[in-house]
Amino acid sequence: MTINIYxxxxxxxxxxxxxVIGKFTEVLEELxxxxxxxxxxxxxxxxxxxxxxxxxxxxxxxxxxxEWMGIGGNMMQFLDACWLYGDKEKIEKLYMLPIVxxxxxxxxxxxxxxxxxxxxxxxxxxxxMSAYVDDYVEFETNGEYSNTxxxxxxxxxxxxxxxxxxxxxxNIVIRNNLLKSSSIVLTPQESEQLSxxxxxxxxxxxxxxxIEELAQxxxxxxxxxIEVGQEFIRNLKENFNPIDDFSASYAIxxxxxxxxxVVDINGNHxxxxxxxxxxxxxxxxxxxDVMNKLVLGRITFQGAFMSGELTxxxxxxxxxxxxQVFQFHIL
Numbered sequence: 001m002t003i004n005i006y007x008x009x010x011x012x013x014x015x016x017x018x019x020v021i022g023k024f025t026e027v028l029e030e031l032x033x034x035x036x037x038x039x040x041x042x043x044x045x046x047x048x049x050x051x052x053x054x055x056x057x058x059x060x061x062x063x064x065x066x067e068w069m070g071i072g073g074n075m076m077q078f079l080d081a082c083w084l085y086g087d088k089e090k091i092e093k094l095y096m097l098p099i100v101x102x103x104x105x106x107x108x109x110x111x112x113x114x115x116x117x118x119x120x121x122x123x124x125x126x127x128x129m130s131a132y133v134d135d136y137v138e139f140e141t142n143g144e145y146s147n148t149x150x151x152x153x154x155x156x157x158x159x160x161x162x163x164x165x166x167x168x169x170x171n172i173v174i175r176n177n178l179l180k181s182s183s184i185v186l187t188p189q190e191s192e193q194l195s196x197x198x199x200x201x202x203x204x205x206x207x208x209x210x211i212e213e214l215a216q217x218x219x220x221x222x223x224x225x226i227e228v229g230q231e232f233i234r235n236l237k238e239n240f241n242p243i244d245d246f247s248a249s250y251a252i253x254x255x256x257x258x259x260x261x262v263v264d265i266n267g268n269h270x271x272x273x274x275x276x277x278x279x280x281x282x283x284x285x286x287x288x289d290v291m292n293k294l295v296l297g298r299i300t301f302q303g304a305f306m307s308g309e310l311t312x313x314x315x316x317x318x319x320x321x322x323x324q325v326f327q328f329h330i331l
Contacts (some may be wrong), residue, residue: 001160003028005037006050008064008075016101016133017065018148019140023098024061027153040074042270047077051086059095059160060123062114066102075132079117088281093125094199107132111186119169126166176247194221196202207307211289232261233272235295242268248318251280265325282314282322297328 005025009015024179025035043050054060065191066077082091100107107130113124129152129216133139158164191202250263262280266273293299301322304310314320 001032001058001059001157002034002036002056002158003059004053005035005061006040006075006078007063007079008072010065010067011039011041014136015065016136016139017063017099018312020099020129020131021063021100021135022059022151023146024156027150028157031116031154033066035156037114038301040062040078045152047074048077048081048085051082054082054086054090054094057094059097059156061097061099061156062118063099064114066100066104066106066110068104071100071113075114076254079121081210082121086121088122092122093124095124095126095156095160097126097152098130099276100128100130101133102130103133105132110312126156151211151315207309211287211293211309213253232291232295235328236263236272237270238325239295239326239327240270241327243321243325246321248282248315248321249277249280250282250284250322251277252291253283253285254286254288254291258290259293280314281318284312284319286310295328301326 005021007017009017013017019036021216026038028035036057038050038053040047040050046174053099057177060077066072096114096118098111098116100110102110113131115128118125127150131139131145135272139145156225167268204280245267247266249265252261252263253259254261259274260276262271262273262277264276264277288302290299294301294304299307299309301310302320305312305319
């Protein structure tokens with residue numbers, strides 16, 4: 001059995017959350033559980049990649065400290081990453097125990113936030129532990145507190161070992177509705193790859209530099225009498241490679257010139273125009289410079305999406321097919 005602990009505090013010596021985590025670790029290791037601890041304050045530049053560490057875990061402990069309000073920025077970033085890049089099928093099988101200590105008001109509210117967040121992710125929350133700590137020395141030397149923490153660790157072990165069934169919560173209905181209306185369905189592999197791109201600052205910086213360079217080159221290429229929109233339409237038509245029985249529509253919003261390029265494919269027939277199409281299969285948003293880069297063959301449609309240069313919602317399979325239907329040659 002493997003249990004991952006994600007610590008969202010600042011790592012201060014007097015942080016009572018660290019003491020609680022330590023007691024949990026001692027008990028679990030005595031029960032022959034492998035415990036892996038991740039200090040989020042040390043993982044600031046790679047938090048987006050941490051959801052992949054959930055793959056081998058049987059249970060999760062989310063531990064944080066309330067210093068003035070809420071669960072803290074590091075823990076919130078980790079939960080955001082789980083929502084955006086985590087393997088939802090894996091999370092649905094993971095038990096989570098929240099731990100919160102506070103030197104000010106709000107430990108119970110923070111505990112509830114962690115529980116609700118894990119429910120929204122589809123995971124299985126367990127009864128957690130919260131405590132207000134005025135004097136951390138007294139807290140750590142209190143034998144009754146220590147005994148309570150140890151019993152809670154043993155109880156968490158039994159819950160995972162016995163794979164206990166939890167009663168359903170209404171949050172799952174909200175989660176399903178949100179996923180249906182606002183999220184693009186990604187495979188676990190695609191989510192993990194996207195998280196790697198997001199975490200790579202050097203990659204993102206290089207992409208921005210490439211865009212600026214290509215934008216300058218393309219501006220010099222453009223003839224002043226040719227409208228930018230017509231140039232995109234011409235490139236799309238010239239590089240159209242129809243797929244039998246494939247029909248789809250794309251609405252690409254070029255935010256910096258405030259125009260929407262509509263690409264309507266019906267078998268061997270292609271229509272490209274500027275206008276509106278609210279019911280398009282894929283609705284994307286990007287800039288004119290990225291579109292320049294796309295028609296020059298320097299990046300693919302999916303590549304722009306994975307790097308964050310293009311945002312999109314709709315059918316992800318249709319999004320990927322764009323690169324098969326339009327095969328631009330590098331200029």
